Amino acid sequence: xxxxxxxxxxxxxxxxxxxxxxxxxxxxxxxxxxxxxxxxxxxxxxxxxxxxxxxxxxxxxxxxxxxxxxxxxxxxxxxxxxxxxxxxxxxxxxxxxxxxxxxxxxxxxxxxxxxxxxxxxxxxxxxxxxxxxxxxxxxxxxxxxxxxxxxxxxxxxxxxxxxxxxxxxxxxxxxxxxxxxxxxxxxxxxxxxxxxxxxxxxxxxxxxxxxxxxxxxxxxxxxxxxxxxxxxxxxxxxxxxxxxxxxxxxxxxxxxxxxxxxxxxxxxxxxxxxxxxxxxxxxxxxxxxxxxx
Amino acid sequence: xxxxxxxxxxxxxxxxxxxxxxxxxxxxxxxxxxxxxxxxxxxxxxxxxxxxxxxxxxxxxxxxxxxxxxxxxxxxxxxxxxxxxxxxxxxxxxxxxxxxxxxxxxxxxxxxxxxxxxxxxxxxxxxxxxxxxxxxxxxxxxxxxxxxxxxxxxxxxxxxxxxxxxxxxxxxxxxxxxxxxxxxxxxxxxxxxxxxxxxxxxxxxxxxxxxxxxxxxxxxxxxxxxxxxxxxxxxxxxxxxxxxxxxxxxxxxxxxxxxxxxxxxxxxxxxxxxxxxxxxxxxxxxxxxxxxxxxxxxxxxxxxxxxxxxxxxxxxxxxxxxxxxxxxxxxxxxxxxxxxxxxxxxxxxxxxxxxxxxxxxxxxxxxxxxxxxxxxxxxxxxxxxxxxxxxxxxxxxxxxxxxxxxxxxxxxxxxxxxxxxxxxxxxxxxxxxxxxxxxxxxxxxxxxxxxxxxxxxxxxxxxxxxxxxxxxxxxxxxxxxxxxxxxxxxxxxxxxxxxxxxxxxxxxxxxxxxxxxxxxxxxxxxxxxxxxx
Numbered sequence: 001x002x003x004x005x006x007x008x009x010x011x012x013x014x015x016x017x018x019x020x021x022x023x024x025x026x027x028x029x030x031x032x033x034x035x036x037x038x039x040x041x042x043x044x045x046x047x048x049x050x051x052x053x054x055x056x057x058x059x060x061x062x063x064x065x066x067x068x069x070x071x072x073x074x075x076x077x078x079x080x081x082x083x084x085x086x087x088x089x090x091x092x093x094x095x096x097x098x099x100x101x102x103x104x105x106x107x108x109x110x111x112x113x114x115x116x117x118x119x120x121x122x123x124x125x126x127x128x129x130x131x132x133x134x135x136x137x138x139x140x141x142x143x144x145x146x147x148x149x150x151x152x153x154x155x156x157x158x159x160x161x162x163x164x165x166x167x168x169x170x171x172x173x174x175x176x177x178x179x180x181x182x183x184x185x186x187x188x189x190x191x192x193x194x195x196x197x198x199x200x201x202x203x204x205x206x207x208x209x210x211x212x213x214x215x216x217x218x219x220x221x222x223x224x225x226x227x228x229x230x231x232x233x234x235x236x237x238x239x240x241x242x243x244x245x246x247x248x249x250x251x252x253x254x255x256x257x258x259x260x261x262x263x264x265x266x267x268x269x270x271x272x273x274x275x276x277x278x279x280x281x282x283x284x285x286x287x288x289x290x291x292x293x
Numbered sequence: 294x295x296x297x298x299x300x301x302x303x304x305x306x307x308x309x310x311x312x313x314x315x316x317x318x319x320x321x322x323x324x325x326x327x328x329x330x331x332x333x334x335x336x337x338x339x340x341x342x343x344x345x346x347x348x349x350x351x352x353x354x355x356x357x358x359x360x361x362x363x364x365x366x367x368x369x370x371x372x373x374x375x376x377x378x379x380x381x382x383x384x385x386x387x388x389x390x391x392x393x394x395x396x397x398x399x400x401x402x403x404x405x406x407x408x409x410x411x412x413x414x415x416x417x418x419x420x421x422x423x424x425x426x427x428x429x430x431x432x433x434x435x436x437x438x439x440x441x442x443x444x445x446x447x448x449x450x451x452x453x454x455x456x457x458x459x460x461x462x463x464x465x466x467x468x469x470x471x472x473x474x475x476x477x478x479x480x481x482x483x484x485x486x487x488x489x490x491x492x493x494x495x496x497x498x499x500x501x502x503x504x505x506x507x508x509x510x511x512x513x514x515x516x517x518x519x520x521x522x523x524x525x526x527x528x529x530x531x532x533x534x535x536x537x538x539x540x541x542x543x544x545x546x547x548x549x550x551x552x553x554x555x556x557x558x559x560x561x562x563x564x565x566x567x568x569x570x571x572x573x574x575x576x577x578x579x580x581x582x583x584x585x586x587x588x589x590x591x592x593x594x595x596x597x598x599x600x601x602x603x604x605x606x607x608x609x610x611x612x613x614x615x616x617x618x619x620x621x622x623x624x625x626x627x628x629x630x631x632x633x634x635x636x637x638x639x640x641x642x643x644x645x646x647x648x649x650x651x652x653x654x655x656x657x658x659x660x661x662x663x664x665x666x667x668x669x670x671x672x673x674x675x676x677x678x679x680x681x682x683x684x685x686x687x688x689x690x691x692x693x694x695x696x697x698x699x700x701x702x703x704x705x706x707x708x709x710x711x712x713x714x715x716x717x718x719x720x721x722x723x724x725x726x727x728x729x730x731x732x733x734x735x736x737x738x739x740x741x742x743x744x745x746x747x748x749x750x751x752x753x754x755x756x757x758x759x760x761x762x763x764x765x766x767x768x769x770x771x772x773x774x775x776x777x778x779x780x781x782x783x784x785x786x787x788x789x790x791x792x793x794x795x796x797x798x799x800x801x802x803x804x805x806x807x808x809x810x811x812x813x814x815x816x817x818x819x820x821x822x823x824x825x826x
Contacts, residue, residue, distance in 0.1 A: 008820070009485070011406045013449040014316055014324035018411050022418035025469065029462035036458040040528045060560050065411070081484060088480045096472050096514045103518025105546055107533060115541035123611060132536070147537030223530030226539030233525065 007079035010072065024061055027054030031042075032221035051204035066251075073267075074260065083267055090271040096279050097241070101282055103288065104237065108230040112140050114225070119146050145225035152218040154231060159210050163203055164287045170199035171280040173271055174249075181256075182263045193253050196276070200246040207239050232284055243280045248272045315816050320687065323418075326410035327816060328395045331417050333713070335392025336706070339421060341431055342384035342780075343699075345428075349377035356754050360761050369727060370754035371439035372431060378442025384424050384469050389702045390415075390563040391474050396501045397709065398478065400807040401496045403487025407765035408480040412473050416483045419470035426463040430456040431750040441752060443553065446534035446545035450526040461524045468513045472786075475509035478502055481733035487806075489825035493584065496805055500587050501566030504594045516552040519545065540544075542609050550601035558597040560694060562590055564661075564701030565632055568654045570805075571708050572636050574642025575651035577802035589628035594623050606677045615674045618719045621716060622672040626665065633662055648800075649723035653704035656731055657697060664692030667742065682752075685745025686689070691738045703730075703781065710788055715813030718788040729777035736770025 031050025038045035052146045073080065078086075088141030120138030129136065133146035141153035154160065174196040180188030188288075214220040252272045255261065261269050304757045315321060325331060352373045356364050365373070395413065399406055407413045431437035438460040440448035449457060481552060483504045486495070495503075522545070523530040532538020565586075573580045580586065602610060602618040635660050645651070667689040671677050711717050740763045745751075749760045756764065795812040806825075810818050 009405050011410055011817075011820075015326060015411045015414070016320075016324050018413075018415035019323045019418050021415050022422055025419055025466045026422035026426070029423070030429075030459070030754060033426070033462040034432075034457075036524065036528050037455050038382065040458075041455070084298035084484050085480050088483055089409055089412075092479055092510050093472075093478045096476075096510045098514075099511055099515035100518055102337070103515045103522075103551075106551070107518075107544060107548060108524065111533070111540055115536070115544060116539060118541070119536060119539070142539045145532070145537065147532075149538065173614050187673070221672045223532075225532060229525070229531040229533055229538070229540070230473045233521070252791050275792050 007081060007083055008079045010078060012068075012072070015065070015068065017061050019069070020057060020061040020064070024057035027051070027057060028233060029054075039059070046099075047166055068137050070255070070260070072270075073265075077264075079259075083265065084266045087270070090274060094274060096159045097278065098282075101234070101237070101285075103232065103233050105285070106235070106274055108289065110224045111230065112142075114247050115138065140227075142225055142227040147225075149225050151220045151224040151228060153227065154210070154214060154218065154220060154291065155256060158285070159206060160287060160291050161293075163206050163210075163256050164283065165278050166206070170196045170203070171277055173199065176278055178269070181261055181266060181269060184263055186256075189256060190253075193249065193256060197246060197249055197253060200249065201243060204242055207235065231290055234290055238279065238286055241282070245272070245276045245279045248275060257267070296569045306568045311704070319587065325414055326406070328399050328407045328410065328413065329713075329814065329816065331407075331413050332392045332394075332396030334417050335395060335420075338417070339385050339389035339702075340390060340785075342380050342388070344781065346377050346385055347778065349373045350771065351775055354768040355379065355704045357756070357763065357764050358367060358768040358770075359771070360756055360758055362755060365754070367754045368436060368439060371441075371752070372437050374752050375433065375444075376427065377443050378447060379427065379438070380443060381425065381694070381714075381750055382556070383464075383471075384420070384505070386419060386698050386702070387471065390502075390505070390560070390698075391471075391478075392473070392812060393498075393563065393567070393705050393709075394474075397807060398481055398499055398502060398715065399485070399807060400810065400818055401499050402485060402490050403806050403819045403825065404481060404485035405820045405822075407477050407487050409477050410696075413477050416470045416474040416477065416762060419466050419591070423467040423470065424576075426459055426466075430459040431464070436512035440795055442573070443549060443573070444520075444523065445549070446523060446526065446542045449523050453527060460799065461520045462519045465517055471509050471513045472774065475506040479506040481753070487819065487822035487825055493587070496566070497569035497580065497586055497590075498563065498566035501569075501590050502550055503561040505559050505562045508559050508597065509799060512552040512555045512559075515548060516556075518677040519548040519552065543610075544798045546605050547602065548822070550604045551598075551729050553604065554601040554764065555594075555597045557690075557693070558593060559609070559775055560698045562593065564657070564698050565590060567701045567705040567708075568657055569656070569705055571640050571650050571654040572658075574708075574800050574802045574804070575654075576640045576645050578643045580635065581638035581641075584719070585633055589631040592628040593625055596621060598627075599681035600625065603672055604678075606674050608679045609614075619672055619674045622714065623669060624776070626669055633658060640763055644802075646702055648707075649727055650704045650708035651701060652702050652727045653707065653733075657700045657704065657726070660692055660696035660700065662815045664689055664697055668691065673794075679748075680745065682750055683745040684749045687751050688738050688741035688745055696734055700730075706785070708800075710785075711799045712812050712814055714786050714789050714792075715795055715811075717795050717799075718784050718792065722784045726777060726780040726784060729780060730774060730816055733770050733773035733777055737767055737774050738770075740767050740770075752805050782784075 022119050027050050031047050031052070031054050035051055036045030036047070038047050054258075117123070118125045119129065119133065122138075122258055134144040137144065143153055144150050162245045173192045177192035177196060179190050180192055205292055214231075220231065221228055252269050252285070255268065314626065316324075322330060324335075352365060353370065356362075356370055368807060372738040384749070395407065398404075427437070431455075433456045435454035435456060436447075437456050438444065438453070444460070454489075482495070526533050526535065529545065533540045536542070542563045569580055569586060600618055600622045602614060603622045604616075606615050614617055647655075667685065671680055672687055707718060707723060716729055744756075744760045744763045744767075747760070749756050797811050798808045799812060800808075806819075807814070
C-alpha cells in the first residue's frame with residue numbers, strides 16, 4: 001500500500017462546440033468549392049454566401065469554445081499534466097504546419113533544380129528541349145516560361161529586406177514581452193506585445209503593397225509561370241499565417257490586459273509566441289530561398 | 294486539485310463503484326467528449342463507408358464481369374474506381390483504426406480519456422461532412438472525381454470536371470480531421486500513461502499507433518499542399534504541373550507519393566499492433582521479440598519516407614534515382630520480415646486455440662505476406678516496367694489492404710467486441726464470416742495477379758477477350774466477398790443486442806490493462822490511474 005498525491009486530469013463534460021465546428025468546416029469547404037467553380041465559370045451562385053456563413057459559424061464556435069477553455073483555466077481546473085497536453089499538442093500542430101510549407105518549398109526546389117534544367121535539355125532530355133521549346137533558357141528566376149509568358153523577378157533589396165527586419169524585430173519584441181511576463185514587469189509585457197502586434201500589422205501592410213507593386217509594375221502575377229506560382233503561394237500562405245498569428249496575439253493582448261496570465265501559467269501566451277516565432281522562421285527561409293537565391 | 298488515493302490493490306474494487314451514468318439522447322453522440330463514444334462513432338462510420346465503397350466495388354466488378362461495355366458508361370466507371378479508392382482509404386480504413394485507437398489506447402495505458410477530448414469529437418464529426426461533400430459531388434453536372442484516387446496531374450487539372458474544387462476542399466477537411474486525430478493520439482500516449490507504464494511496457498498496438506500518428510502529422514499537410522496546387526493549377530492559372538509554365542506533371546507524383554507512401558504504412562502499422570496483441574493471447578505465450586517489434590515498426594516508418602518514387606519507375610527518372618528507390622524499398626522487407634518471424638515464433642509451441650480473432654490474425658499473417666512478396670516483385674525496377682498500372686498492382690495492394698488492413702480491423706473488432714458490449718459474439722456465425730471471407734477474397738484477388746502479369750491494365754472498363762474467364766471468376770469472388778460481409782453485420786448487431794456475458798478477461802490468455810476493467814468497459818475508466826508494476 002502506497003499513498004501518493006495525484007492531480008486529477010480534467011476531462012470536460014459534453015460540449016456543443018466540436019459539432020458546431022464541424023458544421024462550420026462543412027459550410028466553408030462546400031462553399032469554397034462552389035465559389036471556386038462559380039468564379040471559374042463566371043457565373044453567380046451560392047458558394048460565396050455559404051463560405052461567409054461557414055466563417056461566421058467558425059467564429060461563433062471559436063468564441064464559445066475558447067470562452068469555455070479560459071473559464072476552466074481561470075477556475076484552476078487544469079493540472080500541470082493538462083498544461084503539458086496543450087503544449088505538446090501545439091508543438092505537433094506546428095510540426096504539421098512546417099510540413100505544409102515543406103510541400104511548397106519542395107515543389108520550388110524540384111521545379112528549379114530538376115524540372116527547369118530538364119526543360120533546358122540537361123540529363124537525357126536534349127530531344128525534349130529541341131522538339132518542344134528550343135528557345136527556352138533555363139535560368140532562375142524563371143522570368144520567361146517555356147510557353148513564352150514573360151515577367152520580372154522580385155528583387156530582395158528594398159521592401160522585402162525591410163519586411164524581414166520588421167518580422168525579426170517583432171520576434172525579439174515578443175521575446176521581451178515574454179520575459180516581462182515571467183519577471184512580472186507588466187508595463188514591459190504590454191508595451192512589447194503591442195509593439196509586436198504593430199510590427200506584424202506593418203509587415204502585412206507592406207506585403208499587400210508589395211503584391212500591388214508586383215502586379216502593377218513588374219507584371220509578376222500568380223499565373224506568370226512557375227516563378228510567380230511559387231512566389232505567390234509561399235508568400236501568400238505565409239501572409240495568411242502571419243494574419244492568423246496576429247489575431248491570436250491580439251486576443252492574448254486582451255487577456256494580458258485582463259491579467260489572465262501568471263509567470264507560472266500562461267500556456268496561451270506561450271502557444272501564440274511559439275506560433276509567431278515559427279512564422280518568423282518560415283519567413284527567413286522564404287526570404288533566403290524565394291527572394292535572395 | 295490534489296487527490297490522495299490509495300494504491301494499488303484498491304484499484305479493482307474502486308473501478309466498480311464508479312458512477313457509470315451516460316448522457317442520453319442524440320446529444321450524447323453530438324456533444325460527447327468520451328473516448329469510447331467517439332471510438333464507437335468512428336467504427337460505425339467506417340463500417341458504413343466500407344459498405345458504400347464496397348457497393349462501388351460491386352459496380353466495378355459487375356462491369357468487368359464480361360468484356361465489352363455492359364452496364365455503365367466509362368466516365369461513370371472512372372468515378373466508381375476513384376471514389377471507391379478515396380472512400381476505402383480515407384473513409385473506411387483510417388477511421389476504423391482511429392476508432393480502435395480511441396477505444397483502446399486510453400484503456401491500454403491507464404488514461405482517463407484522450408488528452409484533448411473536445412478536439413477528439415471535432416476530429417470525428419468533420420469526417421461525415423467531408424464525405425458528404427465528396428458523395429454529393431457525384432451528383433453534380435459532369436459527375437464527381439474521375440481521375441483515380443491518386444488524382445495525377447494533368448488528369449485532375451487539365452482534364453478534370455467541374456467538381457474538382459469540391460474534391461479538393463473535402464480532402465482538406467479530411468486532412469484537418471486526421472491531423473487533429475493524430476495529435477490527440479500522440480499527446481495521449483506521450484503524456485497520459487499511468488505511473489509505471491514506461492515506453493517499453495506499452496502494448497504494441499499503442500506503439501504502432503504512436504508511430505502512425507507521427508507519420509500522419511508529417512504527411513497529411515503535404516497532401517493538403519498538393520491538393521492546393523491542383524486547385525490553383527486548375528482554377529487559378531498556375532503551372533506547377535504544366536511544363537509550358539516551367540512546372541512538371543511528374544512533380545505532382547513526387548509530392549503525392551511523398552504523402553502516399555507513408556500513407557500506406559499509416560494503414561498497416563496499426564494492423565501490426567493488432568496482430569501483435571491477438572497472436573500472444575490465443576497462443577497463450579508472451580509476444581516473441583517485443584523490443585525488436587518496436588524497432589522494426591520505427592524502421593519501417595523511417596524508411597517509408599525514402600521510398601516514394603517506387604510508384605514512379607516508368608516516369609523516366611534518372612537510373613540512379615530508380616536504383617536508390619528500388620534498394621530502399623527492398624530494405625523495408627527486412628523489418629517486415631522481423632515482424633512476421635516474431636509472430637510465427639510467438640505461436641511456436643504455443644497452446645493455440647482458433648477463435649475468430651485468431652483466425653483473422655492467422656489469415657492476416659499469410660495473406661499480408663503474399664501482398665508483401667508481390668510488393669517486392671513490384672520494387673524491382675526492370676520488372677515493374679511490365680507490372681506498372683496492371684492488375685498485378687491491384688492484386689498487390691488489395692492483398693495488403695483488404696487481407697491486411699481490413700482483416701486486422703475485423704480481427705480487432707471480434708477480439709475487443711466482448712469488452713465493448715459485455716457480450717460474447719456468436720462464434721459459429723463468426724467462423725462462417727471468416728471462412729466465407731477467406732475463400733471469396735482469394736477468389737477475388739488471387740487471379741488478378743495472373744491477368745495483371747498477362748498485361749490487363751487497371752482502371753479500364755473493358756478488356757481484351759483472353760481475360761474474360763479470369764474476370765468472370767474474379768467478379769464472382771467479389772460478389773461473394775461483399776455478401777460475406779453481411780454476416781459480419783449480423784454478428785455485430787446480434788452481439789450488441791445480447792448474448793453470453795463476457796468475463797472481465799474475456800480471453801483466457803489475454804493480458805493488459807484493458808482486460809482488468811469490467812466487460813462492458815465502464816463509461817469512464819481509470820479516472821485515477823492504476824499503478825503498473
